[in-house]
Amino acid sequence: MGKNVMVGQSGGPTSVINASLAGVFAEAKRANLGKVFGMRNGIKGLLERRIIDMQSYVCNEIDVEILKRTPSSFLGSCRYKLPKIEGSEDVYKQIFNILEEHGVGYFFYIGGNDSMDTIMKLSKYGESIKSPIRFMGVPKTIDNDLAVTDHSPGFGSAAKYIAATIKELVLDSQVYNNSSVTVVEVMGRNTGWLAGAAALAKGDDSIGPDLIYLPEIIFNVDSFMDKVAKTSADHPATIIVSEGLKLADGRYVNEIDAEKNAVDAFGHKQLTGTASYLAGEVSKKLGVKTRAIEFATIQRCAAHIQSATDVTEAFAVGSQAVKAAVDGNTNRVVIIKRLSSEPYAFATDAIEIEKMANIEKHVPSEWISKGGDYVTQEYLDYALPLIQGEMSPYYVGGLPRHIILK
Numbered sequence: 001m002g003k004n005v006m007v008g009q010s011g012g013p014t015s016v017i018n019a020s021l022a023g024v025f026a027e028a029k030r031a032n033l034g035k036v037f038g039m040r041n042g043i044k045g046l047l048e049r050r051i052i053d054m055q056s057y058v059c060n061e062i063d064v065e066i067l068k069r070t071p072s073s074f075l076g077s078c079r080y081k082l083p084k085i086e087g088s089e090d091v092y093k094q095i096f097n098i099l100e101e102h103g104v105g106y107f108f109y110i111g112g113n114d115s116m117d118t119i120m121k122l123s124k125y126g127e128s129i130k131s132p133i134r135f136m137g138v139p140k141t142i143d144n145d146l147a148v149t150d151h152s153p154g155f156g157s158a159a160k161y162i163a164a165t166i167k168e169l170v171l172d173s174q175v176y177n178n179s180s181v182t183v184v185e186v187m188g189r190n191t192g193w194l195a196g197a198a199a200l201a202k203g204d205d206s207i208g209p210d211l212i213y214l215p216e217i218i219f220n221v222d223s224f225m226d227k228v229a230k231t232s233a234d235h236p237a238t239i240i241v242s243e244g245l246k247l248a249d250g251r252y253v254n255e256i257d258a259e260k261n262a263v264d265a266f267g268h269k270q271l272t273g274t275a276s277y278l279a280g281e282v283s284k285k286l287g288v289k290t291r292a293i294e295f296a297t298i299q300r301c302a303a304h305i306q307s308a309t310d311v312t313e314a315f316a317v318g319s320q321a322v323k324a325a326v327d328g329n330t331n332r333v334v335i336i337k338r339l340s341s342e343p344y345a346f347a348t349d350a351i352e353i354e355k356m357a358n359i360e361k362h363v364p365s366e367w368i369s370k371g372g373d374y375v376t377q378e379y380l381d382y383a384l385p386l387i388q389g390e391m392s393p394y395y396v397g398g399l400p401r402h403i404i405l406k
Contacts, residue, residue, distance in 0.1 A: 003033050003034040003103070003105050004033070004035045004036070004102055004103040004104050004105060004106075005024070005028045005036045005037065005108065005322075006037045006038075006102065006104045006106070006107045007021065007036060007075070007107075007110070008042045009021065009073040009074070009076070009140075010042040010078055010110070010114065010118065011079065011111045011112045011115055011140075011141070012077070012112070013071070013072045013077060014140050014141070014142050014314075015071045015157045015301055015303040016154055016156075016310050016314035017110055017153075018067050018072075018073070019067070019068040019310075019315045019318070020153060020314045020315065021038075021074055021318060022067040022315055022318065023314065023315040023317065023318020023319040024108050024319070025058055026315075026319060027318070027320075027322035028322050031322060033326070035053060035054075035102075035103075036053075037052065037102055038052045038075045039051060041077060041078045042109075042115075043082065044078040044080035045078065046095060047094060051098075057405065058403070063403060066394055068314075068391070069303055069306065069311075069391055069394065070402040070404070071300075071302070071303035072301055074405065081114065081117075082117070082122070084121075085121060085124060085128075089125075096131060099133055104133060106133070106136070106322070106326075107122065107136070108137075108325075109135075109136075110318070111138075111141075112139070112140060112141035112145075113145070113357065113358060113359070113360065116137045116146075116333055119331070120357045122135050123135040123331035126330075127331075133330075134328075134329065135331055136321040136334070136350070137333030137334070137353055137356070138317055138318050138321045138334060139335065139336075139356070140152060140153050140154045140314070142154045142155055142300045143155070143188060143189070143191055143193060143194065144361070145193065145360050145361050146359075146361060147355065147356050147360070147361045148335050148356050149336050150337060151336060151338075152336075153310060153313050153314035153317055153336075155386065156309055156313070157302070157303075157305070157307045157311075158197070159383055160197075160310075160387035161305050162186060162197045162198055162200075163199075163201045164305060166198045166208065166240070167201040167208075169182060169184065169293070170207060174236055176236070178236075178289070179236065179288040180232070180236040180290070180291070181232050181237045181279070181282050181288055181290045181291075182237070182290070182292075183278050183290065183291070183292050183293070184238065184240050184275060184295065185274050185275030185276075185292070185293065186198065186240060186243065186295055187243055187295065187296075187300070188214070188215060189215070189243065189244040190215055190362070191214075191242075191244075191360065191361070191362050192212075192242050192362075192363050192375075193363055194299070195214050196212060196214060196363060196379050196383065198212055198240040199212060199379065199380060200380060200383060200384060209239065210231045210232075210237045210239060211228070211231060211237070212239075212240040212375060213240065213242060213372070213373060214363055214372075215244040215245055216362050216363050216368060217368060218247070219245040219246060219247055221281065227371075227373060228282055229286055232286070232288060241274050243274050244274075245274055253274045254274045254277055257277060275292040275294055276292040278292070279292035280292075303391075303400065304400055306390070307386060307387045308390055309385065309386055309389050310387075311391050313346060316348055320350070321350070332351060333353050334349070334350050335350075335356075336348060341382075363379065367379040
């Protein structure tokens with residue numbers, strides 16, 4: 001079996017996805033597995049033979065540390081859906097030929113739900129042709145919607161950014177003594193894990209957000225308007241909404257005024273504009289000053305406010321994936337197990353990829369307030385340990401230093 005490694009990144013980036021890449025690289029070097037190759041832009045780049053030698057970019061331990069602190073996806077990403085094996089064998093033959101040409105014995109894919117689907121298909125085809133290549137999934141997603149794992153690398157840092165920024169926005173909104181409403185849109189297509197993180201902003205030095213709306217609850221515009229009117233009557237209000245809020249008829253809120261037909265390779269509708277629409281409605285119906293703010297991609301690339309817990313776990317799942325593959329595992333994904341919340345402690349495990357691929361994890365209904373407009377203490381107890389600790393960037397010229405492909 002070839003001892004070289006092939007690693008790639010897929011889907012939306014996080015501020016710690018490169019920490020997982022660093023974990024794969026560092027453990028592969030420690031285990032003396034040979035060269036570590038990187039796919040430019042995921043499986044799509046592999047098919048196009050756009051492959052780099054990671055050793056040309058990560059040359060020492062300092063580079064590994066800088067890579068941990070570098071946001072976005074160092075290798076680039078893609079949203080390429082592998083076709084079903086049946087009827088598309090040529091695609092799989094091409095992939096395996098490329099891997100064999102590079103002497104690859106270990107394949108690692110860092111990504112979310114769709115990426116786990118890719119690992120599952122490659123493993124299945126590899127088994128059918130009796131390939132010795134071992135395939136491992138390395139989880140990531142700020143959405144925190146991967147099944148089985150207690151939480152996903154990437155979520156903790158995004159939650160930390162959201163909570164910290166909401167604290168600052170709330171303070172800013174209190175400057176003037178008049179009615180105002182700030183509607184903040186947070187990522188979350190079908191799950192509200194990220195939106196719920198805004199509640200962490202509430203404390204003895206912040207009133208926090210007034211209302212939080214998650215996509216797990218059917219959204220009613222009239223009910224929303226009534227609550228905003230009451231909330232904003234005596235103080236400036238800050239409202240958090242998930243981008244994926246849905247109406248009773250199945251439409252996303254951002255589709256009320258205009259149909260959003262653009263979809264990605266996996267059939268996901270492109271979401272944006274929920275806060276903008278709702279802020280406009282509040283302004284028209286309540287006659288108060290409004291502001292719409294979209295965190296958009298900032299919440300997933302804010303490496304200057306990484307959670308140290310998140311970085312540690314992201315690195316761990318990358319290194320543990322290599323260890324599991326060396327031990328003979330394939331068609332598996334590394335998960336995080338919570339051993340304790342106070343003090344916080346975790347462990348990792350490698351489970352069958354089928355237990356995670358194409359399964360979506362939602363915020364438990366009992367963690368959402370009865371009125372459907374906030375999260376409960378159970379959610380806060382779950383999320384708080386994940387935002388702990390800070391990673392100091394390596395500053396050069398007053399700005400964080402990153403490692404990039406040139």
